[in-house]
Amino acid sequence: MNWETFLTTAFLGSIIRSIAPLLLAALGGLFSERSGIVNIALEGIIIFGALAGAVTTQLLDASLGSAAPWVGWIAGALVGGLVAWIHAVISIKYRADQVISGTAINLLAVGVPGIVLGFLYQSTTESKQVEHALPQWGLTEELTFSPPVYFAFLMVLITWYVLYKTPYGLRIRATGEHPKAAASMGVNVYRIRYTAVIISGMLAGTAGVFLSIGNLNAYTKNMSAGIGFIALAALIFGKWTPVGVLLSTVLFGFFRALATQLGGSNLLPSSLVDMMPYVLTIIVLAFTGKSVGPRAVGKPYEG
């Protein structure tokens, strides 16, 4: 293998495929954190989304045919939203430490798939393969992607529009900066936070759906591989803005694709390349500095 391998459209395709889930999850995190709720649960929500997407599609394969994965997508997003809602209830209604609540969700995501898979497929690690995965759309053979990929990039635009051009976005931002001030202007802080967290869950759920039925055709254990956490890092690196998030996920996505490409090559040990995005995150975070984020993030609101 030599350098030319990396100048192919196939490699470009694989970069885009590694960006998509990161981007979806990070945009999800953006909604939640802009409203003042830390969403460390993204990792777990991705797993739930992937599981729900694969299981629903597999169960509906026979009756719905090629429409099944679309229902699977909706199911994945809804389950993601539902799990995020649990996080929201614990951290908004019961004013729990948001990091602890998120960690609990992530732990749930370790246990629940095993139980569901054991119940449905007598396995603890993977689901049955789906017959109809999401379709692949594209220009050339190598640049074909499943719909969630296009959706992810479209979401950047939508997020930007919602956040900066709609009253709802203004309220989200106000709630994240100064909830008391927002409340005094008649904003229902609780409702804004609930919806923002649920949206974030639906997006992260979609990231999971992409992994299980957009990129592969089954759910396997540990398929999230830390994407949720890297998405959080990308969110911080991108300074909590949609465009920043896009740029930082491109960077992280590139490294993830590179690591895959280098696996088995003799250029660098793949484990070393695997580490790069993580090391990069640490370095970048050190220089991004503190307090660029929403001011009220992580603080329970008592109104």
Added chain:
Amino acid sequence: MLSKTSKQPTVFASRLAGILALVALLGLFVFPTATIARNFSGAGTLWLFPRGIMDLSGFPPEKIPDLALAGTLNWVLAVSLLVTVIAAWRRQSWLWMAGLLSLLLGLVCAWAFTHNLGLLSQELLANNVPKRRIPYLTGGINMGLLFPVLSGLTALVCGLTASPVWMQRFERFRGILIPFVSILLSIVVGSIVVLLVQAVPADPSIKLDFAHQWYGKLDLLWFVYTTLFAPLTNINDLFQSLMLATPLIFTGLAVAFAFRTGLFNIGAPGQLTMGAIFAMLVGVYVPLPAWLLVPLGVLAAALGGAFWGFIPGVLKARFGSSEVINTIMLNYVAAGIFVLMLGSDKLPFFGKEYPLPFKSPGFEAKSYPLQEGARLQPLSSLLGLDQSGAALSWSPLIGIILFTLLFLLVRHRYRALLAGTAGVVVSVLLWSTLKIPLDNTVGSHLNTSFFIALVCAWLFAIVMWRTTTGYELRAVGLSPKAAEYGGINVSRNTVLAMTIAGGLAGLCGTHYVMGGALDEYVLKQSLPTNVGFDGITIALLGQNTPLGVVVSSILFGVLDTGGLYVDQRLDALNRDIVTLLKALIVLFIAAQGFLSRKITSPPPAVLVKDLEKKEGQA
């Protein structure tokens, strides 16, 4: 103040006692009372009071134990529970007596039943039937008898809240209220999952009508949870549980230590990996005599972890970047370093390959075995339990329980000394009477590292509550701004806390690598880094106290061991049910057990007393 003067139990307490007594009373008639026998796949022969026997196994035992005494006692128990309900309803001051009566009756009834089962077993043993073929050995009480005992205990405690002296004593236990309620809630939610996932284990020859379904489902729940806790009653399984608990104590302490300083350490998986790598490097490659090698290995493990905690500590102190993200990232980096070192014996670098000396030849990613001198002894061989004819006395356990109870309940200057002496005297006196010969020898990878963990817990307590450093760390944890204003160096303490936390997690290396907990004295791919995340659960469940961490770790060790049996014996359920229970516990603790703040953190007792005094003067 009405409740204080009229010597009535509080409204909440009596309501709780009343509801539970009512449930127990109804439960006597609608829950299975006891299990006479149970086959391997979990189907049981049940005793339903007052209806008689129901069999789900298809092969009921030939003889049914004598149920006359237990049955009569059950009727008396029903009356006693009814009295408790009335006492609770009317908030009588004698509620505690009714509770005590139910408690004793429940225990006697349980004893009567088990005694009769034991008689049958002995009869078969005398006829030279091999032990594993005796069905009665798997029997015991069931939910129908458990609830009266629990209800009696609750009514006793709730009734005693009428007395201010006892109320003060119970105050000391308020700290365990949230973990306790969280465990209960997670058991309830876990039960729903069990019911949804697992069908009633029953022989196919049995037609499952409504009654069979009902009792079968309830028995299933009982079976799952008793199986999860069963390791407590078997010495081999108990050793296994303590072995699984050892790394949890380390990581639990690691998370708790950082928590006390206001830092969230999600980095225990990485820290334990680095600790294990360092311990392996010393254990395999440093040529030293054993008396130096072991302490050096332990130190190396701590240093490895400490280094991995130091990094996010410095980053937080110097650059203010969140330790949450950084520790998570460092987990992945540590995993990468592990694979880099042990995944291959060659290092490719731009077309060239360099040899790496760490991976031992073979398919699996593992290190070379540790030198003999660097290994920690298994506890079973230290206690002489790996020979035949060994015996173990459980009197120390009684001693520890006595010590804890006295320490918590007595209010005296020298209570530590008193309780300690009582504990030691009782365990020495009972040593030979409570000695039980072991059926089979104990072989387990439980090793000296367990004691290192206990020492760490003790040191945690000393450092945190008896030194200036600990005071500063806690001050930073409670309010960094106030601490800064009080002249405490927040940055220095942040780095210190993360470093010590990392060191604690790193000490897992002594267990896995030096103690041979990975089945061999090597560092392997199967290093269970998930234990690091369990540390978060442990720290939360233990409320960030060292004693709490040790107790919760042992609880988790027991559940993990029990989970294996659930996995084996039920077809649809697997050990992930344990993971689910753990996650639910954290979730409920995060929500403070859904308890109101009036219950979890009422005004301090001292303040209440002062207020009362002032009222009296006025």
